[in-house]
Amino acid sequence: MEGLRKNLSILALLVLIFLSSLFLVYHNFPSLTVDQKSKLIRLPRSLSDVRDISSVLDLYTEDYYFIVIVGYSLAYLFLQTFSIPGSVFLSILAGAIFRFYVGFLLVCTLSTVGACNSFLVSKYLCRSLITQWFPQRISFLHDEVQKRKNNIFNYVLFLRFTPVVPNWFVNIASPIVGISLHLFALATFFGVMPQTFVAVRAGITLHQITSTGELFDWKIFVMLIVLSLVAVLPTLSPFKRLVAKYLDKKDKET
Template sequence: MLSDILSQYTDDNYFIVISTFALIYIFLQAFSIPGSIFLSFLSGGLFGIWVGFPLVCVIATIGATCSYLISYYIVRNLVMNFFPDKLELFATEVGKRRASLLNYIIFLRITPFLPNWFINLASPLLDVPISTFAIGTFIGIMPATFLAVKAGLAIQEISKPGDIFDFKSVASMALLAVLSIVPTLDPVRRRLDKLLNRTGSTPDSSPKLHSQ
Protein backbone atom coordinates (compact mmCIF):
# COMPACT_ATOMS: atom_id res chain seq x y z
CA MET A 1 0.00 0.00 0.00
CA LEU A 2 1.06 3.58 -0.65
CA SER A 3 0.57 4.43 3.03
CA ASP A 4 2.99 1.66 4.00
CA ILE A 5 5.60 2.97 1.57
CA LEU A 6 5.23 6.52 2.89
CA SER A 7 5.42 5.32 6.49
CA GLN A 8 8.59 3.36 5.78
CA TYR A 9 10.18 6.31 3.97
CA THR A 10 9.26 8.61 6.87
CA ASP A 11 10.82 6.21 9.37
CA ASP A 12 14.03 6.05 7.32
CA ASN A 13 14.26 9.82 6.66
CA TYR A 14 12.36 11.33 9.56
CA PHE A 15 14.18 14.66 9.84
CA ILE A 16 14.08 15.31 6.08
CA VAL A 17 10.39 14.43 5.82
CA ILE A 18 9.26 16.50 8.81
CA SER A 19 11.40 19.50 7.75
CA THR A 20 10.13 19.37 4.15
CA PHE A 21 6.56 18.94 5.36
CA ALA A 22 6.86 21.97 7.66
CA LEU A 23 8.43 24.20 4.99
CA ILE A 24 5.77 23.33 2.39
CA TYR A 25 2.97 23.88 4.91
CA ILE A 26 4.34 27.26 6.00
CA PHE A 27 4.83 28.30 2.35
CA LEU A 28 1.20 27.46 1.46
CA GLN A 29 -0.10 29.32 4.49
CA ALA A 30 2.16 32.33 4.02
CA PHE A 31 1.06 32.92 0.42
CA SER A 32 -2.59 31.87 0.90
CA ILE A 33 -2.25 28.91 -1.48
CA PRO A 34 -4.96 26.23 -1.11
CA GLY A 35 -3.85 22.76 -0.10
CA SER A 36 -2.74 22.96 3.52
CA ILE A 37 -5.82 21.02 4.66
CA PHE A 38 -4.60 18.00 2.69
CA LEU A 39 -1.23 18.27 4.40
CA SER A 40 -3.07 18.26 7.73
CA PHE A 41 -4.65 14.96 6.75
CA LEU A 42 -1.28 13.64 5.58
CA SER A 43 0.39 14.57 8.87
CA GLY A 44 -1.77 12.06 10.71
CA GLY A 45 -0.68 9.21 8.48
CA LEU A 46 2.98 10.23 8.49
CA PHE A 47 3.58 11.30 12.07
CA GLY A 48 0.65 10.08 14.16
CA ILE A 49 -1.63 12.15 16.37
CA TRP A 50 0.91 12.97 19.09
CA VAL A 51 3.41 14.51 16.67
CA GLY A 52 1.12 15.52 13.80
CA PHE A 53 -1.36 17.51 15.88
CA PRO A 54 1.07 19.86 17.69
CA LEU A 55 3.25 20.07 14.57
CA VAL A 56 0.40 21.30 12.39
CA CYS A 57 -0.80 23.74 15.07
CA VAL A 58 2.68 25.29 15.30
CA ILE A 59 3.51 25.47 11.60
CA ALA A 60 0.00 26.66 10.67
CA THR A 61 0.43 29.50 13.17
CA ILE A 62 3.88 30.30 11.78
CA GLY A 63 2.52 30.29 8.23
CA ALA A 64 -0.41 32.54 9.16
CA THR A 65 1.98 34.93 10.93
CA CYS A 66 4.19 35.03 7.82
CA SER A 67 1.08 35.93 5.80
CA TYR A 68 0.35 38.69 8.35
CA LEU A 69 3.87 40.09 7.90
CA ILE A 70 3.71 39.86 4.09
CA SER A 71 0.46 41.80 4.15
CA TYR A 72 1.88 44.42 6.53
CA TYR A 73 5.16 45.04 4.72
CA ILE A 74 4.49 44.20 1.07
CA VAL A 75 0.91 43.85 -0.18
CA ARG A 76 -1.19 46.04 2.11
CA ASN A 77 -2.20 48.35 -0.74
CA LEU A 78 -3.29 45.41 -2.88
CA VAL A 79 -5.40 44.02 -0.04
CA MET A 80 -7.05 47.39 0.49
CA ASN A 81 -7.76 47.81 -3.23
CA PHE A 82 -9.14 44.31 -3.80
CA PHE A 83 -11.23 43.90 -0.62
CA PRO A 84 -12.40 47.37 0.47
CA ASP A 85 -15.92 46.29 1.50
CA LYS A 86 -14.76 43.28 3.49
CA LEU A 87 -12.09 45.36 5.19
CA GLU A 88 -14.58 48.01 6.25
CA LEU A 89 -16.90 45.36 7.69
CA PHE A 90 -14.03 43.64 9.47
CA ALA A 91 -12.75 46.99 10.77
CA THR A 92 -16.15 47.71 12.31
CA GLU A 93 -16.23 44.35 14.09
CA VAL A 94 -12.65 44.70 15.32
CA GLY A 95 -13.44 48.18 16.64
CA LYS A 96 -16.36 46.85 18.66
CA ARG A 97 -14.19 44.14 20.20
CA ARG A 98 -10.95 46.04 20.65
CA ALA A 99 -10.90 45.39 24.43
CA SER A 100 -11.20 41.61 23.95
CA LEU A 101 -9.42 41.17 20.66
CA LEU A 102 -7.80 37.84 21.55
CA ASN A 103 -11.22 36.32 22.15
CA TYR A 104 -12.44 37.60 18.81
CA ILE A 105 -9.48 36.12 16.90
CA ILE A 106 -10.08 32.75 18.58
CA PHE A 107 -13.77 32.99 17.70
CA LEU A 108 -12.95 33.76 14.04
CA ARG A 109 -10.57 30.81 13.80
CA ILE A 110 -13.13 28.38 15.24
CA THR A 111 -16.05 29.62 13.14
CA PRO A 112 -16.29 29.86 9.31
CA PHE A 113 -17.61 33.44 9.16
CA LEU A 114 -14.43 34.80 7.52
CA PRO A 115 -11.89 32.78 5.50
CA ASN A 116 -8.58 32.26 7.26
CA TRP A 117 -6.56 33.80 4.41
CA PHE A 118 -8.54 37.02 4.70
CA ILE A 119 -8.05 37.17 8.48
CA ASN A 120 -4.30 36.76 7.90
CA LEU A 121 -4.13 39.56 5.35
CA ALA A 122 -6.55 41.99 6.98
CA SER A 123 -5.43 41.79 10.62
CA PRO A 124 -2.23 43.88 10.27
CA LEU A 125 -4.16 46.58 8.41
CA LEU A 126 -6.51 46.92 11.38
CA ASP A 127 -3.78 47.22 14.03
CA VAL A 128 -4.32 43.72 15.42
CA PRO A 129 -1.11 43.12 17.43
CA ILE A 130 0.96 40.27 16.07
CA SER A 131 1.15 38.60 19.50
CA THR A 132 -2.65 38.62 19.83
CA PHE A 133 -2.98 37.37 16.26
CA ALA A 134 -0.53 34.49 16.74
CA ILE A 135 -1.88 33.32 20.11
CA GLY A 136 -5.49 33.56 18.95
CA THR A 137 -4.66 31.63 15.79
CA PHE A 138 -2.82 28.88 17.66
CA ILE A 139 -5.67 28.33 20.11
CA GLY A 140 -8.49 28.76 17.60
CA ILE A 141 -7.26 26.24 15.02
CA MET A 142 -6.87 23.40 17.52
CA PRO A 143 -10.30 21.70 17.19
CA ALA A 144 -10.33 21.60 13.37
CA THR A 145 -6.67 20.61 13.25
CA PHE A 146 -7.26 17.72 15.61
CA LEU A 147 -10.08 16.38 13.46
CA ALA A 148 -8.01 16.68 10.26
CA VAL A 149 -4.98 14.92 11.74
CA LYS A 150 -7.17 12.23 13.29
CA ALA A 151 -8.84 11.65 9.93
CA GLY A 152 -5.45 11.27 8.26
CA LEU A 153 -4.33 8.80 10.90
CA ALA A 154 -7.34 6.58 10.29
CA ILE A 155 -7.83 7.15 6.57
CA GLN A 156 -6.33 3.84 5.48
CA GLU A 157 -8.70 2.00 7.81
CA ILE A 158 -11.90 3.95 7.08
CA SER A 159 -14.89 1.80 6.20
CA LYS A 160 -17.62 3.99 7.67
CA PRO A 161 -17.91 7.55 9.11
CA GLY A 162 -17.87 6.14 12.63
CA ASP A 163 -14.23 5.15 12.18
CA ILE A 164 -13.35 8.86 12.39
CA PHE A 165 -16.21 10.25 14.43
CA ASP A 166 -15.96 7.73 17.25
CA PHE A 167 -16.72 8.62 20.85
CA LYS A 168 -13.07 9.22 21.73
CA SER A 169 -12.57 11.62 18.81
CA VAL A 170 -15.76 13.54 19.53
CA ALA A 171 -14.87 13.77 23.24
CA SER A 172 -11.37 15.00 22.39
CA MET A 173 -12.74 17.65 20.04
CA ALA A 174 -15.24 18.76 22.66
CA LEU A 175 -12.42 19.12 25.19
CA LEU A 176 -10.35 21.17 22.72
CA ALA A 177 -13.35 23.37 21.99
CA VAL A 178 -13.86 23.98 25.72
CA LEU A 179 -10.17 24.81 26.15
CA SER A 180 -10.43 27.23 23.23
CA ILE A 181 -13.24 29.04 25.03
CA VAL A 182 -11.27 29.38 28.29
CA PRO A 183 -9.54 32.63 27.17
CA THR A 184 -12.96 34.25 26.79
CA LEU A 185 -13.67 33.89 30.53
CA ASP A 186 -13.32 37.21 32.33
CA PRO A 187 -10.51 36.32 34.81
CA VAL A 188 -8.45 34.67 32.07
CA ARG A 189 -9.22 37.43 29.56
CA ARG A 190 -8.11 40.17 31.96
CA ARG A 191 -4.84 38.38 32.69
CA LEU A 192 -4.17 37.78 28.99
CA ASP A 193 -5.05 41.37 28.14
CA LYS A 194 -2.57 42.54 30.77
CA LEU A 195 0.14 40.25 29.40
CA LEU A 196 -0.51 41.49 25.88
CA ASN A 197 -0.65 45.15 26.96
CA ARG A 198 -4.20 45.59 25.75
CA THR A 199 -5.78 46.78 29.00
CA GLY A 200 -5.77 50.38 27.84
CA SER A 201 -7.91 49.64 24.78
CA THR A 202 -11.52 50.65 24.60
CA PRO A 203 -14.22 48.62 22.86
CA ASP A 204 -15.39 51.59 20.81
CA SER A 205 -12.01 52.47 19.35
CA SER A 206 -12.30 52.07 15.58
CA PRO A 207 -9.20 50.89 13.73
CA LYS A 208 -8.10 52.87 10.70
CA LEU A 209 -6.79 51.37 7.49
CA HIS A 210 -3.23 52.47 6.87
CA SER A 211 -1.74 52.45 3.40
CA GLN A 212 1.92 52.69 2.58
Protein backbone atom coordinates in the same frame (compact mmCIF):
# COMPACT_ATOMS: atom_id res chain seq x y z
CA MET B 1 3.99 52.44 -8.42
CA GLU B 2 7.71 51.90 -7.94
CA GLY B 3 7.10 50.77 -4.37
CA LEU B 4 4.47 48.28 -5.53
CA ARG B 5 6.85 46.80 -8.11
CA LYS B 6 9.52 46.45 -5.44
CA ASN B 7 7.12 44.70 -3.05
CA LEU B 8 5.91 42.31 -5.75
CA SER B 9 9.52 41.52 -6.64
CA ILE B 10 10.25 40.67 -3.00
CA LEU B 11 7.12 38.51 -2.91
CA ALA B 12 8.21 36.66 -6.06
CA LEU B 13 11.64 36.14 -4.48
CA LEU B 14 10.03 34.63 -1.36
CA VAL B 15 8.03 32.24 -3.53
CA LEU B 16 11.21 31.28 -5.38
CA ILE B 17 13.06 30.64 -2.10
CA PHE B 18 10.30 28.33 -0.88
CA LEU B 19 10.15 26.43 -4.17
CA SER B 20 13.95 26.13 -4.32
CA SER B 21 14.02 24.79 -0.75
CA LEU B 22 11.35 22.22 -1.58
CA PHE B 23 13.28 21.17 -4.69
CA LEU B 24 16.47 20.83 -2.60
CA VAL B 25 14.71 18.55 -0.13
CA TYR B 26 13.22 16.52 -2.99
CA HIS B 27 16.63 16.29 -4.67
CA ASN B 28 18.23 14.95 -1.47
CA PHE B 29 15.52 12.37 -0.87
CA PRO B 30 16.54 8.71 -1.29
CA SER B 31 16.15 7.05 -4.67
CA LEU B 32 12.51 6.69 -5.70
CA THR B 33 10.79 4.73 -8.41
CA VAL B 34 9.06 6.61 -11.22
CA ASP B 35 5.66 5.80 -9.65
CA GLN B 36 6.79 7.03 -6.21
CA LYS B 37 8.13 10.27 -7.71
CA SER B 38 4.82 10.95 -9.46
CA LYS B 39 3.00 10.56 -6.13
CA LEU B 40 5.41 12.62 -4.05
CA ILE B 41 6.03 15.58 -6.36
CA ARG B 42 2.53 17.07 -6.08
CA LEU B 43 0.86 18.81 -3.16
CA PRO B 44 -2.22 16.90 -1.91
CA ARG B 45 -5.57 18.14 -3.22
CA SER B 46 -7.73 15.17 -2.19
CA LEU B 47 -7.78 12.22 0.21
CA SER B 48 -6.58 10.05 -2.66
CA ASP B 49 -3.48 12.26 -2.97
CA VAL B 50 -2.91 12.03 0.79
CA ARG B 51 -3.05 8.23 0.62
CA ASP B 52 -0.62 8.16 -2.29
CA ILE B 53 1.90 10.45 -0.56
CA SER B 54 1.51 8.60 2.74
CA SER B 55 2.18 5.26 1.03
CA VAL B 56 5.55 6.61 -0.17
CA LEU B 57 6.59 8.47 3.00
CA ASP B 58 5.68 5.54 5.25
CA LEU B 59 8.54 3.62 3.60
CA TYR B 60 11.13 6.31 4.37
CA THR B 61 10.03 8.25 7.48
CA GLU B 62 11.77 5.99 9.98
CA ASP B 63 15.20 6.09 8.26
CA TYR B 64 14.94 9.63 6.88
CA TYR B 65 12.87 11.28 9.60
CA PHE B 66 14.67 14.64 9.50
CA ILE B 67 14.40 15.16 5.76
CA VAL B 68 10.74 14.06 5.75
CA ILE B 69 9.78 16.46 8.53
CA VAL B 70 11.73 19.34 6.90
CA GLY B 71 10.08 18.70 3.53
CA TYR B 72 6.64 18.45 5.14
CA SER B 73 7.20 21.67 7.13
CA LEU B 74 8.34 23.61 4.05
CA ALA B 75 5.30 22.44 2.07
CA TYR B 76 2.92 23.40 4.89
CA LEU B 77 4.51 26.82 5.39
CA PHE B 78 4.45 27.45 1.64
CA LEU B 79 0.68 26.92 1.50
CA GLN B 80 -0.02 28.95 4.64
CA THR B 81 2.32 31.84 3.86
CA PHE B 82 0.84 32.47 0.43
CA SER B 83 -2.78 31.55 1.28
CA ILE B 84 -2.84 28.54 -1.05
CA PRO B 85 -5.65 26.01 -0.39
CA GLY B 86 -4.73 22.49 0.68
CA SER B 87 -3.34 22.70 4.21
CA VAL B 88 -6.22 20.58 5.56
CA PHE B 89 -4.95 17.63 3.51
CA LEU B 90 -1.41 18.18 4.81
CA SER B 91 -2.85 18.18 8.34
CA ILE B 92 -4.42 14.79 7.66
CA LEU B 93 -1.10 13.60 6.21
CA ALA B 94 0.65 14.58 9.46
CA GLY B 95 -1.50 12.11 11.38
CA ALA B 96 -0.77 9.41 8.82
CA ILE B 97 3.03 9.74 8.82
CA PHE B 98 3.92 11.26 12.23
CA ARG B 99 1.05 9.85 14.33
CA PHE B 100 -0.98 11.87 16.80
CA TYR B 101 1.24 13.69 19.31
CA VAL B 102 4.00 14.76 16.93
CA GLY B 103 1.52 15.46 14.14
CA PHE B 104 -0.76 17.55 16.35
CA LEU B 105 2.00 19.72 17.82
CA LEU B 106 3.72 20.05 14.43
CA VAL B 107 0.56 21.18 12.60
CA CYS B 108 -0.43 23.65 15.36
CA THR B 109 3.05 25.17 15.23
CA LEU B 110 3.26 25.29 11.44
CA SER B 111 -0.26 26.73 11.17
CA THR B 112 0.71 29.52 13.56
CA VAL B 113 4.07 30.26 11.90
CA GLY B 114 2.52 30.12 8.42
CA ALA B 115 -0.33 32.42 9.46
CA CYS B 116 2.19 34.87 10.94
CA ASN B 117 4.18 34.74 7.69
CA SER B 118 0.99 35.58 5.78
CA PHE B 119 0.30 38.39 8.28
CA LEU B 120 3.76 39.88 7.66
CA VAL B 121 3.56 39.49 3.88
CA SER B 122 0.27 41.36 3.96
CA LYS B 123 1.56 44.06 6.29
CA TYR B 124 4.79 44.87 4.48
CA LEU B 125 4.26 43.77 0.88
CA CYS B 126 0.59 43.56 -0.09
CA ARG B 127 -1.29 46.00 2.15
CA SER B 128 -2.43 48.35 -0.63
CA LEU B 129 -3.41 45.52 -2.97
CA ILE B 130 -5.47 43.70 -0.32
CA THR B 131 -7.25 46.91 0.67
CA GLN B 132 -7.99 47.51 -3.01
CA TRP B 133 -9.19 43.97 -3.72
CA PHE B 134 -11.35 43.47 -0.61
CA PRO B 135 -12.61 46.91 0.47
CA GLN B 136 -15.98 45.73 1.88
CA ARG B 137 -14.54 42.75 3.74
CA ILE B 138 -11.74 44.88 5.20
CA SER B 139 -14.25 47.55 6.26
CA PHE B 140 -16.50 44.95 7.90
CA LEU B 141 -13.66 43.30 9.82
CA HIS B 142 -12.24 46.70 10.85
CA ASP B 143 -15.59 47.71 12.36
CA GLU B 144 -15.89 44.40 14.21
CA VAL B 145 -12.37 44.70 15.60
CA GLN B 146 -13.01 48.29 16.76
CA LYS B 147 -16.10 47.14 18.66
CA ARG B 148 -13.97 44.55 20.47
CA LYS B 149 -10.61 46.30 20.72
CA ASN B 150 -10.34 45.39 24.41
CA ASN B 151 -10.94 41.71 23.68
CA ILE B 152 -8.98 41.13 20.47
CA PHE B 153 -7.56 37.79 21.62
CA ASN B 154 -11.05 36.37 22.20
CA TYR B 155 -12.33 37.73 18.91
CA VAL B 156 -9.48 36.22 16.85
CA LEU B 157 -10.02 32.97 18.75
CA PHE B 158 -13.69 33.11 17.78
CA LEU B 159 -12.76 33.70 14.11
CA ARG B 160 -10.48 30.65 14.18
CA PHE B 161 -13.18 28.44 15.68
CA THR B 162 -15.87 29.42 13.17
CA PRO B 163 -16.11 29.75 9.37
CA VAL B 164 -17.63 33.26 9.64
CA VAL B 165 -14.49 34.70 8.04
CA PRO B 166 -12.14 32.37 6.06
CA ASN B 167 -8.82 31.72 7.79
CA TRP B 168 -6.79 32.94 4.82
CA PHE B 169 -8.60 36.28 4.95
CA VAL B 170 -8.12 36.59 8.71
CA ASN B 171 -4.38 36.15 8.09
CA ILE B 172 -4.05 38.84 5.43
CA ALA B 173 -6.58 41.30 6.89
CA SER B 174 -5.46 41.27 10.54
CA PRO B 175 -2.50 43.69 10.18
CA ILE B 176 -4.63 46.05 8.11
CA VAL B 177 -7.46 46.26 10.68
CA GLY B 178 -5.10 46.85 13.61
CA ILE B 179 -4.60 43.43 15.21
CA SER B 180 -1.14 43.10 16.78
CA LEU B 181 1.11 40.21 15.76
CA HIS B 182 1.62 38.79 19.27
CA LEU B 183 -2.14 38.55 19.99
CA PHE B 184 -2.75 37.21 16.49
CA ALA B 185 -0.10 34.49 16.93
CA LEU B 186 -1.29 33.43 20.39
CA ALA B 187 -4.96 33.28 19.39
CA THR B 188 -4.08 31.41 16.20
CA PHE B 189 -2.08 28.74 18.04
CA PHE B 190 -4.96 27.91 20.38
CA GLY B 191 -7.64 28.60 17.77
CA VAL B 192 -6.41 25.99 15.28
CA MET B 193 -6.25 23.23 17.88
CA PRO B 194 -9.81 21.84 17.45
CA GLN B 195 -9.60 21.53 13.65
CA THR B 196 -6.05 20.19 13.91
CA PHE B 197 -7.16 17.56 16.42
CA VAL B 198 -9.87 16.37 14.00
CA ALA B 199 -7.61 16.33 10.94
CA VAL B 200 -4.63 14.62 12.59
CA ARG B 201 -6.89 12.03 14.20
CA ALA B 202 -8.41 11.35 10.78
CA GLY B 203 -4.93 10.83 9.35
CA ILE B 204 -4.32 7.98 11.76
CA THR B 205 -7.34 6.15 10.31
CA LEU B 206 -6.84 7.44 6.77
CA HIS B 207 -7.91 4.21 5.09
CA GLN B 208 -11.31 4.35 6.82
CA ILE B 209 -12.51 7.73 5.50
CA THR B 210 -13.67 8.41 1.96
CA SER B 211 -14.36 12.17 2.02
CA THR B 212 -13.46 15.26 4.05
CA GLY B 213 -17.13 15.50 5.05
CA GLU B 214 -16.58 12.50 7.31
CA LEU B 215 -14.06 14.40 9.42
CA PHE B 216 -16.76 16.38 11.22
CA ASP B 217 -19.52 14.50 13.00
CA TRP B 218 -22.19 16.18 15.15
CA LYS B 219 -20.02 15.94 18.29
CA ILE B 220 -17.27 17.94 16.60
CA PHE B 221 -19.76 20.59 15.46
CA VAL B 222 -21.16 20.90 18.99
CA MET B 223 -17.64 21.23 20.39
CA LEU B 224 -16.76 23.99 17.90
CA ILE B 225 -20.01 25.86 18.64
CA VAL B 226 -19.38 25.71 22.40
CA LEU B 227 -15.77 26.85 22.00
CA SER B 228 -16.90 29.70 19.72
CA LEU B 229 -19.45 30.88 22.27
CA VAL B 230 -16.92 30.73 25.08
CA ALA B 231 -14.44 32.71 22.98
CA VAL B 232 -16.84 35.41 21.83
CA LEU B 233 -18.78 35.84 25.10
CA PRO B 234 -16.31 38.28 26.73
CA THR B 235 -16.51 40.54 23.65
CA LEU B 236 -20.28 41.05 23.88
CA SER B 237 -21.60 44.25 25.47
CA PRO B 238 -24.32 42.57 27.65
CA PHE B 239 -21.70 40.28 29.16
CA LYS B 240 -19.37 43.22 29.83
CA ARG B 241 -22.18 45.15 31.53
CA LEU B 242 -23.05 42.11 33.63
CA VAL B 243 -19.44 41.67 34.76
CA ALA B 244 -19.10 45.40 35.48
CA LYS B 245 -22.30 45.35 37.54
CA TYR B 246 -21.10 42.32 39.48
CA LEU B 247 -17.71 43.90 40.20
CA ASP B 248 -19.37 47.16 41.24
CA LYS B 249 -21.58 45.26 43.64
CA LYS B 250 -18.57 43.49 45.10
CA ASP B 251 -16.77 46.83 45.58
CA LYS B 252 -19.73 48.22 47.48
CA GLU B 253 -19.89 45.16 49.71
CA THR B 254 -16.24 45.52 50.66
